[in-house]
Amino acid sequence: MATSCLEPFEINSEEVQSKIVIEGLLTDQVQNQYVKISRTIDFNQGGKTPSIDNAIVKVTVDDGSVISYFHNPGQDVDSSGYYLSEIAFGGLIGSTYTLEVDFEGVLYSASAEMLPVMAIDSLSYRLELDPDKGSIMDYYDVLMYSMEPQEREDFYLFEFFQNGVLLNENNEDVFVADDQALAEEINGLEFPFDYVLGDTAKIKIYSLSRESYVFYADLVNVLQNDGGMFSPPAANPRTNLSNGALGLFQVSAVVSDQLIIE
Amino acid sequence: MKMSITTKVIAICLLLITHITFAQKLSKTEKKIPTVNLGNTFLANYDRRHNLSLSGTYFLNNKWTFGLNFVYNTGRPITVPSGRYEFQNYNVDLITERNGFKLPDFHRLDLSATLTPKKNIGRKVKSHWIFSLYNVYSRKNPFGIITQIKKDGNDNIIGDGTEKEAKIIYLFPILPSVSYNIKF
Numbered sequence: 399m400a401t402s403c404l405e406p407f408e409i410n411s412e413e414v415q416s417k418i419v420i421e422g423l424l425t426d427q428v429q430n431q432y433v434k435i436s437r438t439i440d441f442n443q444g445g446k447t448p449s450i451d452n453a454i455v456k457v458t459v460d461d462g463s464v465i466s467y468f469h470n471p472g473q474d475v476d477s478s479g480y481y482l483s484e485i486a487f488g489g490l491i492g493s494t495y496t497l498e499v500d501f502e503g504v505l506y507s508a509s510a511e512m513l514p515v516m517a518i519d520s521l522s523y524r525l526e527l528d529p530d531k532g533s534i535m536d537y538y539d540v541l542m543y544s545m546e547p548q549e550r551e552d553f554y555l556f557e558f559f560q561n562g563v564l565l566n567e568n569n570e571d572v573f574v575a576d577d578q579a580l581a582e583e584i585n586g587l588e589f590p591f592d593y594v595l596g597d598t599a600k601i602k603i604y605s606l607s608r609e610s611y612v613f614y615a616d617l618v619n620v621l622q623n624d625g626g627m628f629s630p631p632a633a634n635p636r637t638n639l640s641n642g643a644l645g646l647f648q649v650s651a652v653v654s655d656q657l658i659i660e
Numbered sequence: 661m662k663m664s665i666t667t668k669v670i671a672i673c674l675l676l677i678t679h680i681t682f683a684q685k686l687s688k689t690e691k692k693i694p695t696v697n698l699g700n701t702f703l704a705n706y707d708r709r710h711n712l713s714l715s716g717t718y719f720l721n722n723k724w725t726f727g728l729n730f731v732y733n734t735g736r737p738i739t740v741p742s743g744r745y746e747f748q749n750y751n752v753d754l755i756t757e758r759n760g761f762k763l764p765d766f767h768r769l770d771l772s773a774t775l776t777p778k779k780n781i782g783r784k785v786k787s788h789w790i791f792s793l794y795n796v797y798s799r800k801n802p803f804g805i806i807t808q809i810k811k812d813g814n815d816n817i818i819g820d821g822t823e824k825e826a827k828i829i830y831l832f833p834i835l836p837s838v839s840y841n842i843k844f
Contacts, residue, residue: 403800403829403830403831403833404806404827404828404829404830405800405802405827405828405830406825406826406827407802407805407825407826407827407828408826409740409741409742409826414742414743414754414756416743417743417745417754419745419746419747421747421748436745436746437745438743438744438745438754439743439744439745440743440744441741441742441743441744441753441754441807441824441826442823442824443744443823444819444820444822444823445820445822446746446822447744447745447746564749566749568808568809569749569750569751569809570750617747617750617752620752620753620755621750621752623753623806623807624804624806624829625738625803625804625805625806625828625829627803627804627829631738631739631758631759632739632741632753632755633739633755633758634754634755644745644747644752644754645747646747
């Protein structure tokens with residue numbers, strides 16, 4: 399890819415109708431769960447995308463209970479478009495949750511089951527073995543150990559943090575795995591980032607439904623598309639949301655662990 | 661059959677007219693797949709409405725022969741984003757129509773010169789040189805389009821990092837080459 403040449407190019411698209419983007423996350427951690435609703439904008443426009451603050455949002459649990467969400471209850475300027483559940487609650491593994499967003503006469507909905515997540519046994523670190531990195535500071539690799547149940551097909555999303563900051567190169571990294579790619583005994587899964595002495599390294603693992611995994615896999619193709627050289631043409635990620643909404647309703651059990659390199 | 665220059669030009673024009681009239685109808689290739697592009701018809705990746713290919717050789721003398729090759733294709737259809745949106749920390753392209761955009765037309769001129777040394781005459785092992793220039797006027801024929809966060813020449817992000825830009829990828833500028841061939 400580095401050998402081919404690039405030229406700037408203007409995309410002159412006709413006015414395309416703005417679409418709704420729904421980002422919902424429901425975890426097993428007891429907290430006010432959130433749904434973020436915004437719009438798409440023209441490709442050439444910069445700045446934050448506009449948020450939608452007048453949708454009606456609720457989550458129904460398979461036991462019949464209904465939890466309403468309210469827009470920006472703290473009236474926080476940075477939280478426009480964020481809807482929080484009226485009560486703090488944590489989802490239960492095995493339960494199915496249905497999100498419903500009512501906006502401008504259209505009902506967008508999605509359902510997902512909360513699936514179990516693998517337990518993290520431990521983390522460890524070691525000095526990086528490659529002497530050719532050629533840098534003054536010493537870099538450390540952090541490794542994770544876990545047992546992954548093999549009887550069922552599982553999907554996971556990983557997040558890596560350094561001193562509390564989510565690590566993401568160019569905002570294009572997505573770390574998802576199908577457990578077919580993971581062995582039963584995960585013996586030192588290396589974090590895809592380097593750490594230095596004094597850092598706090600943290601990993602968070604989310605369980606994903608198959609639909610959520612497909613969404614993230616499709617998202618990678620849109621984010622990292624190379625114009626048709628080796629990847630298929632980009633298409634909007636497949637989602638569990640209905641009626642043409644973009645985004646995802648993700649229901650996940652979460653585990654995390656961290657260590658300090660000293 | 662020896663033809664005068666005028667006859668040659670007329671013959672080429674007639675060929676081009678026939679080609680242009682029929683090519684449009686015959687070569688528009690569309691596809692319709694239920695799970696792609698929301699079930700709507702879209703242009704196939706290889707839909708190239710007009711194709712023109714000219715090649716000729718000019719025999720100057722026993723030593724030099726010149727060649728010319730000219731290719732012209734209507735640009736192929738590609739999928740480009742028509743908008744963007746935020747999902748978590750990602751700045752995602754919004755794709756609407758599959759293959760809804762046509763890349764600029766593809767055209768290229770190649771020239772070659774073949775040198776057959778005089779000493780070849782009467783020898784068992786004959787050799788000749790070929791000097792060629794691929795893409796003589798160095799046209800940046802687009803191959804594809806990528807999108808990224810707006811960056812300047814030194815890879816630094818311009819602005820607050822929310823603006824995106826599109827870039828075309830092109831493969832080969834002018835490429836000279838020399839080859840030496842032996843026949844025995």
